[in-house]
Amino acid sequence: MSSSTDASSSQPPVDVFELGDEHEQVVFCHDRPTGLRAIVAIHSTALGPALGGTRFYPYATTDDAVRDVLNLSRGMSYKAALAGLDLGGGKAVIIGDPATLKSEALLRAYGRFVQSLNGRYYTACDVGTYSEDMDHIARECDFVTGRTTAHGGAGDSSVLTAYGVFQGMRAAAEATWGEPTLGGRTVGVAGVGKVGHHLVRHLVEDGATVVVTDPHQPSVDRVREEFPQVTVVADTEALVGSALDVYAPCALGGALTDEVVETLSAVIVCGAANNQLAHPGVEKALEERGILYAPDYCVNSGGLIQVADELEGFSFERAQQRATGIFATTRSVFETARRDGVPPAVAADRLAEKRMRNVGRLRGLWLG
C-alpha cells in the first residue's frame, strides 16, 4: 500500500478491472457545467458501508487518479477492519486544483453523485477538502461525515488521530521496554501540522524529549511557542540522523525508504502518516534491523473512528474511548506478529483480513 499521489504518469495505462481486481465498484462521475470529474472507489463492503475521504487534487492524468483512489480505498478497508468498525473501505478523488476549481455548485454536484450510491459509500475530508466542504456536500447527500461541529459533525479529526497514534506508541513502548510510556524517551516527529502538533502535546505531557521538523515554518513556530522545550532540526534527513528512541513520520507517505531504515537509530517507528512503507519488503528490513514498526493504518485510525462516530450522532467522549482501544489493537498486532513469526505489518493485514472474512460472511445468515 505505497503512496501514489505523486505517481508518475509514465506508467502503463490502467485497466480498472485488472488494477481494481480486489475492488467491488469504481464510479466515474462527471458534471460538465461545474467541471466536476470525480472517481469513487469502493474496495469492500464486507463489514458495512464503505467510508473514506474525498481527496481534491490536480492529478496529471485520469490514470493517476484511478491508481490513487484504488490504492487509498483498499487501505481504508484494512484500517476500518482492524479498528473494529462496522465499515467497509472506500475513497474518492476529485481531479483538479481545489484553489481554482472548487465551488459550491461543484461540491453539491458531487454530493448528488454520492447520494446516487444510496449509502454504499460515505464520504469525509481528505487532502484538499475541509469540514466546510462536507457541509456543502451534505446539502445534497445523506452520506457525509466530517461536517463542521455547527452542522452536527465531528469536526477536525486530527485530534483523535494524534491521540490514537500516541496510544499505539505506548503499546510499542510496552513491547520494547516493558512499560507503556514514552517518559524519558526521545521521540522525533516529522511533520507538525494538524496531527503532529497534537501528538507533540501528548508526548510532552507523557515526559518525552521531543525533536521535530517541518518544512512549513508557521507550523514549527506554533509548536515552539507552545512547547519551548522541543528541539527543532532543519529537515527530515537531520531528524532521521538524530539519536532517537522513536521515529514518528507524520507527513507524506513513503517515509520509510531503504536508506531511512539503514540510517535510523530509533528502535520504534510509529507515526500518523499513511502508507509509510515506501515499497513492499521494507517491513522486513525494519524487522532485521530490530526496529519495531507499528503499522500506520493500525495506529492512525483515530480520525476514522472520530468521523465514523458521527454516524451515530457525534459524541467526542465515546469516540475517544474507542480510540483508546488502539492501544489494545496495536498490542494484539505485536502479539500476532510474534506468534506467527511475521513482521507487524503482515500481522495487521492478517488480522484485518480475518475480520473481513469472519464478520463479513455473517450477513449471509438470513434474519427474516
Next chain:
Amino acid sequence: MSSSTDASSSQPPVDVFELGDEHEQVVFCHDRPTGLRAIVAIHSTALGPALGGTRFYPYATTDDAVRDVLNLSRGMSYKAALAGLDLGGGKAVIIGDPATLKSEALLRAYGRFVQSLNGRYYTACDVGTYSEDMDHIARECDFVTGRTTAHGGAGDSSVLTAYGVFQGMRAAAEATWGEPTLGGRTVGVAGVGKVGHHLVRHLVEDGATVVVTDPHQPSVDRVREEFPQVTVVADTEALVGSALDVYAPCALGGALTDEVVETLSAVIVCGAANNQLAHPGVEKALEERGILYAPDYCVNSGGLIQVADELEGFSFERAQQRATGIFATTRSVFETARRDGVPPAVAADRLAEKRMRNVGRLRGLWLG
C-alpha cells in the same frame, strides 16, 4: 454513433473522462466469486432515469467494453428523447462469454449493483441477455424492465420494434410518394431474425413485394414457410444490388457504407438495425444520391417504448398506441430536415437535443 462491438483493441487507451465527456456517470462493477465484470454507463438523466439494455459479450479488452458502452448509452439518450419518453440514456455491458460465464449468482450480483444506483439506471435485455435473465436480476433489483410476461414484464420487445419501423417506413413512403403505404413497392429486408420477421409480416399485409436475406438459414426457412411469396437472395450484397424501392437493414450496425450507398437502387432506407451509418458523413452521401434515410434510432424505438411501458405496469395496447406515434415523429424529422436544409439524421439529433434541453431544464423549477 457508429457501432463498436467489433472495435479493434489496437485503438489508443481509453480515458473515461475524455471519451465520456458527454456522460454523467460510468460505473465499474466487480464480483470476484461469480466473475462478474460489468460497466454501467449513464449518458444523461436530463429527461428521467437512464434506461438501456445489458449487453453480455466477450469483449477482448476492458477498453473495448468501455468504448461500446459509452457509445451505446449515448444512443439511448437520443432514442428516448426523440421517442418522447421520460427517460434518459444508459446502457450496460457484462464482459465475458454468456455461454460459459452466465449464472444465476452472477446475474443477481449484477442486480445488486444496478440496485445500488438507486433508480438512476434501469436495465433491459440486449445482445446476450434474455427476459429470463431479467427475471433473475429483478430478484435483487427494482429497476429492471424486459422481464418475462409471467413476471409482469413486457416480454419480447421485437414485436413493437418491428411495428415502429413499419410506421417510420410509412412516413418515409408518404414523404417520397405522397401516400403512407408500401403497397406495390419492393422492400429489401436484411436480417429476418426476431425483428425482421415481424417486419416482413407488416410489409406483406400492406401489399409490398418483399425480398429478404439472412445468413441464419432457420430464420430464412421460417419466413419462407409463413410467407411463400417472399423472395430470398443469397446475401446482403445481392440484396443491396437488387431493384428495390426501400432498403431495411435489420441486422448488424454499420450497414450503410460508402459502397452500399453507391450501389443502392432504393430511394428509402428504413430499418431496425442500430447505428446504420458506418461513419459520419454517410448521411450526406445518402442525401446527395437522393435516398431518404429514416434515422435508425427514430424508427427503431418501438422496443424501447415497449419496455418503458413496463414501468407503469405493462399494457400492450397503450405501448402499441405510443409506438404508432413513430409515424408522426419520423414525419417531423423529415419536415425539420427540409426546413433546416440538413439530412434527416442531423434533424433527428437536433430534435432530440432540443427536447433534452427544453424539457430537461424543467426540473430546475422548484415545486416545493
